[in-house]
Amino acid sequence: MRVVVYPADRFGCGYFRMIWPGEAVKRMGIDIEIINTRDRRVRVHMEGNTVVDVDVDTDVVVFQRLTHAWMSQAVPILRAKGVAVVIDVDDDLRSVHPSNPAFAGIHPKNTATHHSWQHLNFACREATLVTVSTPALLSMYASHGRGVVLNNYLPSAYDNLSHVDSDLIGWPASYHSHPNDPDAMGGAIARIVRDGARFTMIGDSQGAGRALGLSADPPGGGVPLDCWPGAVAALGVGVAPLADTRFNGAKSWLKPLEMCAAGVPWIASPRTEYRRLHARGAGVLADRSRTWYRELRSLHGSVQRRTELSEAGREVARGLRLDDHAWRWAEAWQKALDTQRGVKDLSVIS
Numbered sequence: 001m002r003v004v005v006y007p008a009d010r011f012g013c014g015y016f017r018m019i020w021p022g023e024a025v026k027r028m029g030i031d032i033e034i035i036n037t038r039d040r041r042v043r044v045h046m047e048g049n050t051v052v053d054v055d056v057d058t059d060v061v062v063f064q065r066l067t068h069a070w071m072s073q074a075v076p077i078l079r080a081k082g083v084a085v086v087i088d089v090d091d092d093l094r095s096v097h098p099s100n101p102a103f104a105g106i107h108p109k110n111t112a113t114h115h116s117w118q119h120l121n122f123a124c125r126e127a128t129l130v131t132v133s134t135p136a137l138l139s140m141y142a143s144h145g146r147g148v149v150l151n152n153y154l155p156s157a158y159d160n161l162s163h164v165d166s167d168l169i170g171w172p173a174s175y176h177s178h179p180n181d182p183d184a185m186g187g188a189i190a191r192i193v194r195d196g197a198r199f200t201m202i203g204d205s206q207g208a209g210r211a212l213g214l215s216a217d218p219p220g221g222g223v224p225l226d227c228w229p230g231a232v233a234a235l236g237v238g239v240a241p242l243a244d245t246r247f248n249g250a251k252s253w254l255k256p257l258e259m260c261a262a263g264v265p266w267i268a269s270p271r272t273e274y275r276r277l278h279a280r281g282a283g284v285l286a287d288r289s290r291t292w293y294r295e296l297r298s299l300h301g302s303v304q305r306r307t308e309l310s311e312a313g314r315e316v317a318r319g320l321r322l323d324d325h326a327w328r329w330a331e332a333w334q335k336a337l338d339t340q341r342g343v344k345d346l347s348v349i350s
Helices: 012-027 069-080 102-106 117-126 135-141 181-185 188-194 208-212 225-233 254-261 272-279 289-301 303-318 322-341
Strands: 002-006 031-034 043-047 050-055 060-064 084-089 129-132 147-149 169-171 199-201 237-240 266-268
Touching: 002 012, 012 031, 012 060, 012 225, 012 322, 043 069, 050 069, 060 322, 069 084, 069 117, 084 117, 084 135, 084 322, 117 135, 129 135, 129 322, 135 147, 147 322, 181 188, 181 208, 181 289, 188 199, 188 289, 225 254, 237 254, 237 289, 254 266, 254 272, 254 303, 266 289, 289 303
Parallel strands: 002 031, 002 060, 060 084, 084 129, 129 147, 169 199, 169 237, 237 266
Antiparallel strands: 043 050
């Protein structure tokens, strides 16, 4: 089996869903080529705005959130040529918050970029196999039954991270990507800061101060991807708020899982995947402002409780390492090839 992997970006999503899993599968001895985003080699032949042919030489091609009109048109053409097409989706792009910068770029009314979540829907319907990060996404993008859940796991960069206990509270996120999520905490952050706690963000904090009820934006700033695990580990207590929306109902457990690996005790909203991670023994859930404040105050004031949750989180993270689960990607891609070639007994992997 020869597989060519096309990440959509060189940021977190591209690495967690495509690049790092591809590298892990390659270490298993499978013929994998990961194409740099600046070195695309899928050549499409056009008649006007219609794709009429596609040149690609592989058994399996893996695309990430394929939202471009022309590339979505290429999917059935590739399949007609005998190439297995896998589409990976890690978010419900149909319900992105309007304040999120990604919203305009993928809205069907925006015809300037040729990108739309409608094109992704078409690509997933036509794909040999759809891989997703959560069961909720499976029902959205693989209702045809050709789908596989591949949870987010942690690469080796998260192994043995150094963590020094402190009472520094932090949110590892950029506010522009989470415009309504501070609402999940109500006034808890402002209240704990008035009590004397320190609060910071790892990511762009512009606008977050007002959303959190603070007098100014908290400290924050962008962090390079290779420095991200260490930056997360510098927190004493982590928060992962998610508003109760359809988009967040399909979010993966990645953010609190990163904090688990970093030894950071965390408090999170009770969204589906966060509850699933909590059920393994990690973190604390909070569903309303007073609960957020109570748990923040408890962790801020107790070295013992922070230590207990830190150790419990690390134990959970040890069972969710990418190298131990890379076989799931290899199995999914083999399943796609078998499906394309008509091999029988193709039950859905979950």
